[in-house]
Amino acid sequence: xxxxxxxxxxxxxxxxxxxxxxxxxxxxxxxxxxxxxxxxxxxxxxxxxxxxxxxxxxxxxxxxxxxxxxxxxxxxxxxxxxxxxxxxxxxxxxxxxxxxxxxxxxxxxxxxxxxxxxxxxxxxxxxxxxxxxxxxxxxxxxxxxxxxxxxxx
Amino acid sequence: xxxxxxxxxxxxxxxxxxxxxxxxxxxxxxxxxxxxxxxxxxxxxxxxxxxxxxxxxxxxxxxxxxxxxxxxxxxxxxxxxxxxxxxxxxxxxxxxxxxxxxxxxxxxxxxxxxxxxxxxxxxxxxxxxxxxxxxxxxxxxxxxxxxxxxxxxxxxxxxxxxxxxxxxxxxxxxxxxxxxxxxxxxxxxxxxxxxxxxxxxxxxxxxxxxxxxxxxxxxxxxxxxxxxxxxxxxxxxxxxxxxxxxxxxxxxxxxxxxxxxxxxxxxxxxxxxxxxxxxxxxxxxxxxxxxxxxxxxxxxxxxxxxxxxxxxxxxxxxxxxxxxxxxxxxxxxxxxxxxxxxxxxxxxxxxxxxxxxxxxxxxxxxxxxxxxxxxxxxxxxxxxxxxxxxxxxxxxxxxxxxxxxxxxxxxxxxxxxxxxxxxxxxxxxxxxxxxxxxxxxxxxxxxxxxxxxxxxxxxxxxxxxxxxxxxxxxxxxxxxxxxxxxxxxxxxxxxxxxxxxxxxxxxxxxxxxxxxxxxxxxxxxxxxxxxxxxxxxxxxxxxxxxxxxxxxxxxxxxxxxxxxxxxxxxxxxxxxxxxxxxxxxxxxxxxxxxxxxxxxxxxxxxxxxxxxxxxxxxxxxxxxxxxxxxxxxxxxxxxxxxxxxxxxxxxxxxxxxxxxxxxxxxxxxxxxxxxxxxxxxxxxxxxxxxxxxxxxxxxxxxxxxxxxxxxxxxxx
Ligand code: FES
Ligand code: FES
Numbered sequence: 001x002x003x004x005x006x007x008x009x010x011x012x013x014x015x016x017x018x019x020x021x022x023x024x025x026x027x028x029x030x031x032x033x034x035x036x037x038x039x040x041x042x043x044x045x046x047x048x049x050x051x052x053x054x055x056x057x058x059x060x061x062x063x064x065x066x067x068x069x070x071x072x073x074x075x076x077x078x079x080x081x082x083x084x085x086x087x088x089x090x091x092x093x094x095x096x097x098x099x100x101x102x103x104x105x106x107x108x109x110x111x112x113x114x115x116x117x118x119x120x121x122x123x124x125x126x127x128x129x130x131x132x133x134x135x136x137x138x139x140x141x142x143x144x145x146x147x148x149x150x151x152x153x
Numbered sequence: 154x155x156x157x158x159x160x161x162x163x164x165x166x167x168x169x170x171x172x173x174x175x176x177x178x179x180x181x182x183x184x185x186x187x188x189x190x191x192x193x194x195x196x197x198x199x200x201x202x203x204x205x206x207x208x209x210x211x212x213x214x215x216x217x218x219x220x221x222x223x224x225x226x227x228x229x230x231x232x233x234x235x236x237x238x239x240x241x242x243x244x245x246x247x248x249x250x251x252x253x254x255x256x257x258x259x260x261x262x263x264x265x266x267x268x269x270x271x272x273x274x275x276x277x278x279x280x281x282x283x284x285x286x287x288x289x290x291x292x293x294x295x296x297x298x299x300x301x302x303x304x305x306x307x308x309x310x311x312x313x314x315x316x317x318x319x320x321x322x323x324x325x326x327x328x329x330x331x332x333x334x335x336x337x338x339x340x341x342x343x344x345x346x347x348x349x350x351x352x353x354x355x356x357x358x359x360x361x362x363x364x365x366x367x368x369x370x371x372x373x374x375x376x377x378x379x380x381x382x383x384x385x386x387x388x389x390x391x392x393x394x395x396x397x398x399x400x401x402x403x404x405x406x407x408x409x410x411x412x413x414x415x416x417x418x419x420x421x422x423x424x425x426x427x428x429x430x431x432x433x434x435x436x437x438x439x440x441x442x443x444x445x446x447x448x449x450x451x452x453x454x455x456x457x458x459x460x461x462x463x464x465x466x467x468x469x470x471x472x473x474x475x476x477x478x479x480x481x482x483x484x485x486x487x488x489x490x491x492x493x494x495x496x497x498x499x500x501x502x503x504x505x506x507x508x509x510x511x512x513x514x515x516x517x518x519x520x521x522x523x524x525x526x527x528x529x530x531x532x533x534x535x536x537x538x539x540x541x542x543x544x545x546x547x548x549x550x551x552x553x554x555x556x557x558x559x560x561x562x563x564x565x566x567x568x569x570x571x572x573x574x575x576x577x578x579x580x581x582x583x584x585x586x587x588x589x590x591x592x593x594x595x596x597x598x599x600x601x602x603x604x605x606x607x608x609x610x611x612x613x614x615x616x617x618x619x620x621x622x623x624x625x626x627x628x629x630x631x632x633x634x635x636x637x638x639x640x641x642x643x644x645x646x647x648x649x650x651x652x653x654x655x656x657x658x659x660x661x662x663x664x665x666x667x668x669x670x671x672x673x674x675x676x677x678x679x680x681x682x683x684x685x686x687x688x689x690x691x692x693x694x695x696x697x698x699x700x701x702x703x704x705x706x707x708x709x710x711x712x713x714x715x716x717x718x719x720x721x722x723x724x725x726x727x728x729x730x731x732x733x734x735x736x737x738x739x740x741x742x743x744x745x746x747x748x749x750x751x752x753x754x755x756x757x758x759x760x761x762x763x764x765x766x767x768x769x770x771x772x773x774x775x776x777x778x779x780x781x782x783x784x785x786x787x788x789x790x791x792x793x794x795x796x797x798x799x800x801x802x803x804x805x806x807x808x809x810x811x812x813x814x815x816x817x818x819x820x821x822x823x824x825x826x827x828x829x830x831x832x833x834x835x836x837x838x839x840x841x842x843x844x845x846x847x848x849x850x851x852x853x854x855x856x857x858x859x860x861x862x863x864x865x866x867x868x869x
Binding site for chain 1: 226350352353355356357359360361362363364365366368369371377401418419420421422424425491492493494495540541542543544545573574763764767770771772773774775778796797798802803804805806808810811
């Protein structure tokens with residue numbers, strides 16, 4: 001066990017956990033940030049996607065000891081009131097079915113749009129291909145990303 | 154998640170009734186009769202109704218949705234129906250998920266695409282009754298006849314007097330008005346909300362990461378646990394828990410039945426401690442592998458003891474006299490449901506009762522089975538529903554709730570049992586593996602004179618749908634099934650049986666159509682005409698509805714008119730609704746690419762257009778993904794695919810364009826959670842054949858010889 005200080009959503013958090021504990025479980029168990037979901041635990045589904053210094057990473061495969069002073073953003077910290085353009089687009093297109101994968105989808109989409117505000121369809125598909133949606137909402141995810149992209153400057 | 158601190162009936166009513174004054178109408182789901190409704194001014198202790206709708210003096214309308222929500226969007230569409238008849242301002246409607254109360258909610262189950270068909274009439278009457286009371290209250294206040302008033306957008310309007318009153322202002326007075334014997338429901342042409350696209354009421358909570366799901370449930374002082382389960386056919390022989398128990402953060406390791414549970418405080422510590430368990434298993438029953446099943450299928454297909462499901466005419470004679478006989482076999486593997494949220498349940502067993510919290514499609518089953526297991530009165534078991542991160546039938550089973558309850562009773566503490574993805578894939582229950590053989594007899598003119606279907610399934614029960622099309626359209630027909638009993642657990646999987654049977658049947662009919670030298674669409678329509686003009690035996694599907702979706706799909710897809718595209722057709726009736734699909738495959742550099750799927754659905758009146766399209770598109774993607782990729786094979790009683798690296802689900806790059814259309818026939822809603830899935834595999838396989846001349850007989854397609862060399866990272 002060791003003590004880790006993490007920068008999450010612009011706040012400081014502290015946890016006494018094993019070095020190999022995936023960030024996912026630290027977020028969920030220690031900090032109550034349960035918006036980041038568990039789906040597979042082996043970086044295959046994208047449900048646990050968060051941002052590390054603006055890049056989409058799978059929190060289930062990122063040991064807490066590797067985070068260091070990196071800045072983490074989770075779905076809870078994406079916007080103050082759920083009004084990030086991507087979140088708004090997700091609502092407008094009414095993307096979700098069960099909704100379980102959608103936090104991860106939104107985080108992957110946001111990371112993409114932060115790098116490239118006007119991605120091509122191919123770029124969208126490549127960036128999102130690691131995010132599984134068992135309910136099959138892929139069409140609307142694409143549509144929402146295009147809509148969000150049109151709203152972002 | 155809506156939390157009710159206590160969920161006993163009495164307390165639940167008190168907690169729910171936050172309105173100071175206002176109108177509260179209780180109504181029976183199990184009675185479409187308005188007189189079975191009751192106006193409740195205050196919170197009487199024994200209010201005998203199933204659900205309710207309340208209007209506060211501030212005009213907030215609250216509707217309790219009693220069905221588990223797993224993505225089929227009924228938490229939005231139920232209230233839409235009530236709000237429509239009530240002429241409510243949708244922006245002021247709040248929807249709450251009601252906890253389990255079988256006394257109030259007669260059908261609190263999500264499965265079988267039955268939620269909307271089941272409740273349609275009752276929801277409408279509840280809304281219409283509330284509207285009636287509002288108008289009566291306003292008429293009284295203004296001393297004008299009720300017939301001179303109208304309602305709109307949560308207001309009662311007096312056109313002549315040029316005045317209006319809000320529902321909120323009228324709510325308390327309305328609660329004193331006698332309930333009408335009967336209410337008039339709206340004419341369909343006056344619908345304002347039904348048929349529109351209304352966004353999911355939980356969007357904001359979902360998109361900001363609120364704790365809605367069972368996995369997110371937390372109770373102060375609760376423990377977490379994971380359970381190690383044996384392979385199918387094996388039982389526990391010995392377990393050495395010492396090393397696991399000594400791991401940091403582990404509270405206890407206990408075994409019950411054939412399970413070993415590791416109980417702790419943090420998920421990761423439990424995951425690590427599990428690896429330190431030393432467990433020995435021994436054989437208890439048949440320990441089966443997929444290779445055994447493959448042999449078994451072939452043997453039972455010819456020598457199995459079959460149960461006859463339907464018999465019309467004389468098949469032997471028909472096949473003897475046939476000018477041509479076509480026989481084909483189709484096989485599908487076991488599938489996991491794999492909802493994105495793995496199984497989990499919270500249980501707190503106390504001396505005086507049990508509290509259960511979690512995602513289930515059948516809360517009452519969880520309650521009854523837990524009561525039985527712990528020898529308690531069902532009334533002392535409460536179930537609080539969370540949002541479900543998918544179900545697909547897996548959460549119709551109560552095994553995971555039962556485990557949690559049993560564990561809590563042993564460790565005498567509140568505990569949440571969570572399954573890892575590996576547990577979810579290896580712990581059952583599955584879509585059964587099935588093999589079908591179809592035989593068709595054609596006369597010299599290409600007419601279908603005989604038809605046989607045998608289904609062989611592993612724990613599949615009756616794996617046929619004997620009364621479905623083309624039954625009724627063929628003079629001589631025999632449908633039977635053989636079942637092999639296995640320790641591998643199976644259960645309903647979205648569109649049970651038909652999820653694969655439809656593919657096999659629609660592929661076969663395509664071959665039969667070709668053999669009889671008919672266009673596949675015309676072939677089906679002719680058979681339906683035949684069933685209509687001279688039906689054979691009983692017909693349990695609606696011929697006209699089936700024809701209508703066939704025609705709509707053909708029309709919208711430009712069937713037969715596209716030069717560079719290979720089109721494949723499929724149509725299926727399941728769960729009261731009809732869906733036809735056309736898949737389009739284009740040859741690109743000698744390789745087939747799946748470009749588009751058209752779906753034409755008849756689910757009766759569409760309540761929420763956005764939600765309905767979502768169900769159709771999701772159903773098509775689901776049907777395609779599982780037909781293409783997913784495959785669960787067994788080795789010595791254990792699935793070989795344990796996580797998403799080997800168990801393949803469809804991904805974004807692999808989906809074609811999907812276009813949905815709905816038949817507008819005005820009949821009451823007939824459900825849409827499942828019916829769009831069954832036709833997809835057949836439409837795709839038939840289009841693929843048109844493009845390449847190769848038939849796909851087994852699923853998943855991606856592993857078939859015929860698709861060798863096709864890059865599956867791309868579309869088909
Ligand atoms: S839970 Fe991390 S990728 Fe699946
Ligand atoms: S919405 Fe259910 S898994 Fe994506």
